Amino acid sequence: MNFIKRAWLNVWAKKGRSVLLILVSSAILMFVLAGLLIRSAAVKATNQAKADVGATVTLSANRQAAFKKMQSSSSSSKSSRPKLSLTPVKLSDASKIAKLSNVKSTNVTSSTAVNASSYDVVSTSSSLGGNSGGPGGMKSSTSSGDTQIDGVTATSLATDFSSKQSKITKGRGITAADKNTNHVVIEKELASQNDLTVGDTVTVKESSGDKAKVKMTIVGIYKASSTSSSSAGPMSTDPSNTMYTSYTLANTFKGSKYAGTADSVTFNVRNPAKVGSLKTAGKKLINTSKYSLSTDDSSYQTVKASMNSVEGFANKIVWLVAIAGTIILALIVILMIRERRFEIGVLLSLGEARWKIIAQFFTEMLMVIVVAVAIAGAGGKFVGDQLGSQLVAQSTTTQTTSTSASGQPGGGGQPGGNGTRGGGPGNTGSTSKQATKKTDLDISVSAVNLAELGGFGLAITFLSIMIASGGILRLEPKKVLIS
Amino acid sequence: MLKTTDLGYWYQDKQQPLFEGINLEFEAGQSYAIIGHSGTGKTTFLSLIAGLDRPKAGEISLDGKSLSKIGLTTYRRHDVSIVFQAYNLFTYMSPLNNLMTAMAITAAEHAGDRDYAQKILEDLGIGADLINRNVQRLSGGQQQRVAIARTMACDANLVVADEPTGNLDEDNTKEVIAQFQRIAHDQHKCVIIVTHEPNVADQCDHQYRLENKQFTAVS
Numbered sequence A: 001m002n003f004i005k006r007a008w009l010n011v012w013a014k015k016g017r018s019v020l021l022i023l024v025s026s027a028i029l030m031f032v033l034a035g036l037l038i039r040s041a042a043v044k045a046t047n048q049a050k051a052d053v054g055a056t057v058t059l060s061a062n063r064q065a066a067f068k069k070m071q072s073s074s075s076s077s078k079s080s081r082p083k084l085s086l087t088p089v090k091l092s093d094a095s096k097i098a099k100l101s102n103v104k105s106t107n108v109t110s111s112t113a114v115n116a117s118s119y120d121v122v123s124t125s126s127s128l129g130g131n132s133g134g135p136g137g138m139k140s141s142t143s144s145g146d147t148q149i150d151g152v153t154a155t156s157l158a159t160d161f162s163s164k165q166s167k168i169t170k171g172r173g174i175t176a177a178d179k180n181t182n183h184v185v186i187e188k189e190l191a192s193q194n195d196l197t198v199g200d201t202v203t204v205k206e207s208s209g210d211k212a213k214v215k216m217t218i219v220g221i222y223k224a225s226s227t228s229s230s231s232a233g234p235m236s237t238d239p240s241n242t243m244y245t246s247y248t249l250a251n252t253f254k255g256s257k258y259a260g261t262a263d264s265v266t267f268n269v270r271n272p273a274k275v276g277s278l279k280t281a282g283k284k285l286i287n288t289s290k291y292s293l294s295t296d297d298s299s300y301q302t303v304k305a306s307m308n309s310v311e312g313f314a315n316k317i318v319w320l321v322a323i324a325g326t327i328i329l330a331l332i333v334i335l336m337i338r339e340r341r342f343e344i345g346v347l348l349s350l351g352e353a354r355w356k357i358i359a360q361f362f363t364e365m366l367m368v369i370v371v372a373v374a375i376a377g378a379g380g381k382f383v384g385d386q387l388g389s390q391l392v393a394q395s396t397t398t399q400t401t402s403t404s405a406s407g408q409p410g411g412g413g414q415p416g417g418n419g420t421r422g423g424g425p426g427n428t429g430s431t432s433k434q435a436t437k438k439t440d441l442d443i444s445v446s447a448v449n450l451a452e453l454g455g456f457g458l459a460i461t462f463l464s465i466m467i468a469s470g471g472i473l474r475l476e477p478k479k480v481l482i483s
Numbered sequence B: 001m002l003k004t005t006d007l008g009y010w011y012q013d014k015q016q017p018l019f020e021g022i023n024l025e026f027e028a029g030q031s032y033a034i035i036g037h038s039g040t041g042k043t044t045f046l047s048l049i050a051g052l053d054r055p056k057a058g059e060i061s062l063d064g065k066s067l068s069k070i071g072l073t074t075y076r077r078h079d080v081s082i083v084f085q086a087y088n089l090f091t092y093m094s095p096l097n098n099l100m101t102a103m104a105i106t107a108a109e110h111a112g113d114r115d116y117a118q119k120i121l122e123d124l125g126i127g128a129d130l131i132n133r134n135v136q137r138l139s140g141g142q143q144q145r146v147a148i149a150r151t152m153a154c155d156a157n158l159v160v161a162d163e164p165t166g167n168l169d170e171d172n173t174k175e176v177i178a179q180f181q182r183i184a185h186d187q188h189k190c191v192i193i194v195t196h197e198p199n200v201a202d203q204c205d206h207q208y209r210l211e212n213k214q215f216t217a218v219s
């Protein structure tokens, strides 16, 4: 083990050179660590984002089948006006699907329109008072009115709220506990125009059936984002005229035959990667000629793509830097060996084995690398922070551009209108915004990172010594010592 | 103890060897000087008996065993000790560590014995004040004495030196040659010195001149 002692004597005697080597190695390893940090942060963020963003499966009427039926009936009997009849979703079907293992939560949506009674609707110049249900899909109910009622299980599960486009500003949202109550959440603008606040009541008049007046208690006020109003298009009513109630109340407005039904039921999936198998399992539980199950994991896919690109980039950095570092270090070691030819010659003339000479160089570099790993570990966080934020900014910009350019036809394909106003581009916009939020990279140096860094340091040292050792193996002591 | 049989060597051209058909014998307890004009192949010859290169013709044997059979690395480690004109020492070590390192590599009998190494150095005039100083901060004569101390500390019975006094002044030369004589006579080793200084050659027990591809004894 004399070579270890020699290595130490050499590193210690040539302090200046050792310090320089440590600095060069630290710089190389710092870049490796930065790559490792970004990569591990990207993996962490991807997992987090996958859990946060999630994906949905929506149970709704089978529009395609209904459309076909309408066409065939219109061709057979020309006298009657063709009518698109959509079968409301049965909640008993929904509860069967809700019991499947991958379902995290269920949101029942039932929308209708009623007419204002005790208040005035908010009107915008483009609004003609007719409710078109937004471009995303038509309402299944034929009724029309000046106030849109979005019946839900809970507002927190509604797309507008989960995507943060709408926010509860006062009171609370609709929850599952509001089932079978007359509680309502109204928009801020409507509230201020009519001087309404939490605890007040509003009265609406049903637009179908017996046109009964119904009194509702305001439990919360929400603010709709301008994004949703601008993307809703000129044909829809002002978004401020949308009220959220429990789906049971919305069904009451529609009429008694709608009890126990819904326009659609959205299931939030626990593991977005397995959304397809949930759909398959769900299909077995329903009558597919009347109902359809559609999936929406576009948010998940966007986040995944965004994070994958960061991860791929980080991977490339790690390998590029490792390779470049190995080459740089190998060149340094080669130069070092040339300059130490006489020493090697003396060792050889004493009968030292060549592998022990290589082992001495390796040990010397190892001593340098150990210190360099410590320095890089301390300094790498700084580099990682800088690089991480830069990367995320860059990749999310790219991602947003690419998704909005390609567009998502049909707004995730949610037929029947489940309260997702502004499907299509509006939906995409909100998804990207969400993705940006989720991709904040959490960069911190963990023990695993340091272990990985040590591994890379070891590998780089080993490889560079191996590359340079060709010189030692070929060295002839006679040529070195006798010139 | 060391014997060359029909030894021959050439660099490029077989038709023009530096020397050929060399049959010499070197005995333990004796010192030998090899003299000759520049470029005749003295260093080349020394590199062969030092185990730094292989002969092109013939063979060298130590106590009846050929060097190729012993293996050059083993031969260098156990049987021969080399002193050069320069570049003898590990520049990043003290005299003491140079001796300790050489003793460790050659697995000498006294490997690891600091006191032994220190005593040898002191005998050669490298006192306690110099023993732990970096060898680069020693004079040429002191460095060469450390190199000689190293051959004395190792067990090799054959000591070869190429112009060991080439960089030294008269006083140091005398001192160094006296030490080589002590190695030969007191330690009973075989010492072979290449030199072009007549007064160095005259000190040795035997002289050989390399001339016209042959070694001839000088008396």
Ligand SMILES: Nc1ncnc2c1ncn2[C@@H]1O[C@H](COP(=O)(O)OP(=O)(O)OP(=O)(O)O)[C@@H](O)[C@H]1O
Pocket: B011, B012, B018, B036, B037, B038, B039, B040, B041, B042, B043, B044, B045, B196
């Ligand atoms: N590696 C080599 N390749 C080719 N020729 C060489 C090589 N080394 C030495 N020579 C030639 O071989 C001859 C003998 O060289 P060598 O060094 O043995 O001479 P020398 O007797 O030691 O001379 P000097 O007294 O000047 O040291 C010289 O002519 C030299 O040019």
Ligand SMILES: [Mg+2]
Pocket: B042, B043, B044
């Ligand atoms: Mg010579």
